[in-house]
Amino acid sequence: VSTRFIYRTATSLDGFIADPEHSLAWLFAAEHVPERLSEHDAFLAGVGALVMGGNTYRWVLDESDLLTHPGRWQEFHGERPTFVFTTRESPRPDGADVRLVRGEVGEQLDAIVGAADGRDVWVVGGGELAGRFHAAGALDQLHVSIAPVTLGAGAPLLPRRIESARLQLEAVRQRAQFIEATYRVSVPG
Numbered sequence: 656v657s658t659r660f661i662y663r664t665a666t667s668l669d670g671f672i673a674d675p676e677h678s679l680a681w682l683f684a685a686e687h688v689p690e691r692l693s694e695h696d697a698f699l700a701g702v703g704a705l706v707m708g709g710n711t712y713r714w715v716l717d718e719s720d721l722l723t724h725p726g727r728w729q730e731f732h733g734e735r736p737t738f739v740f741t742t743r744e745s746p747r748p749d750g751a752d753v754r755l756v757r758g759e760v761g762e763q764l765d766a767i768v769g770a771a772d773g774r775d776v777w778v779v780g781g782g783e784l785a786g787r788f789h790a791a792g793a794l795d796q797l798h799v800s801i802a803p804v805t806l807g808a809g810a811p812l813l814p815r816r817i818e819s820a821r822l823q824l825e826a827v828r829q830r831a832q833f834i835e836a837t838y839r840v841s842v843p844g
C-alpha cells in the first residue's frame with residue numbers, strides 16, 4: 656500500500672479551522688464524544704509522518720507547553736517525523752523529530768514520503784498549505800469534522816478552488832453534534 660496524503664482537521668460550519676485570534680476555543684466548546692479519541696488513535700496508527708505550517712506548529716507548542724514538557728510531544732506524536740513549513744527558526748521540543756523546511760511543497764515530497772515509510776502522511780494544516788499539497792498532486796483524502804458553529808472569519812479550511820469532479824464523498828456520519836465527512840481527492844488535471 657502506498658503512502659496517502661490525508662488532510663484531517665476540524666472546521667467550523669463556515670469553513671474556518673481557527674478564529675482570527677488563532678483560537679480553537681470554539682471547537683473545544685462543542686460537544687465532545689469519548690470515542691473520538693480512540694478513533695484518532697486508530698487514525699494515527701496509520702500515519703508515518705506529519706506536515707504542518709508554522710502557525711499550526713507554534714500553536715501546538717504553546718497549547719501544550721511542549722518546550723517545558725517535551726515528553727508530551729512523544730505522547731501525541733510518538734517518533735513520527737514532523738515537517739514544519741516555516742521561514743522562521745523555531746524551537747523544537749527535546750527529542751522530537753521536527754524538521755523545519757521551506758519553499759515549494761514539491762521539493763519536499765520525496766523526503767516526506769520517505770519519512771512516512773509506507774504509512775500515510777497527515778497534513779495537519781493550515782488550509783493554504785493543504786492547498787499547496789493538492790496543487791503538487793499530493794492530496795488523497797480530506798477528512799473534516801464539522802463543528803456546529805459559525806465564526807465569520809479566521810484561518811480558512813482550504814482557500815482554493817477544487818471542483819466537485821475532484822472531490823468524491825466516501826463517508827459521512829453524525830458524531831454527537833459534529834458531521835464527519837471523508838472525501839477522496841483526485842489530483843488537479
Ligand SMILES: NC(=O)c1ccc[n+]([C@@H]2O[C@H](COP(=O)([O-])OP(=O)(O)OC[C@H]3O[C@@H](n4cnc5c(N)ncnc54)[C@H](OP(=O)(O)O)[C@@H]3O)[C@@H](O)[C@H]2O)c1
Pocket residue numbers: 663664665666671672673677678679682707708709710711712714715740741742743756757758759760779780781782783784810811
Ligand atoms: N481546527 C483544527 O483542527 C486545526 C488544525 C490545524 C491548524 N489549526 C489552526 O489553524 C491555524 C492555521 O494557521 P494558518 O492558516 O496561518 O496556516 P499554517 O499553515 O499553520 O501557517 C502558515 C505559515 O506557515 C509558514 N509557511 C507555510 N507554508 C510555507 C512554505 N511553503 N515555506 C515557508 N513557510 C511556510 C508561513 O509562516 P512563517 O514562515 O512565519 O512560519 C505561513 O504564514 C492555526 O491557528 C492552527 O492552530 C486548526
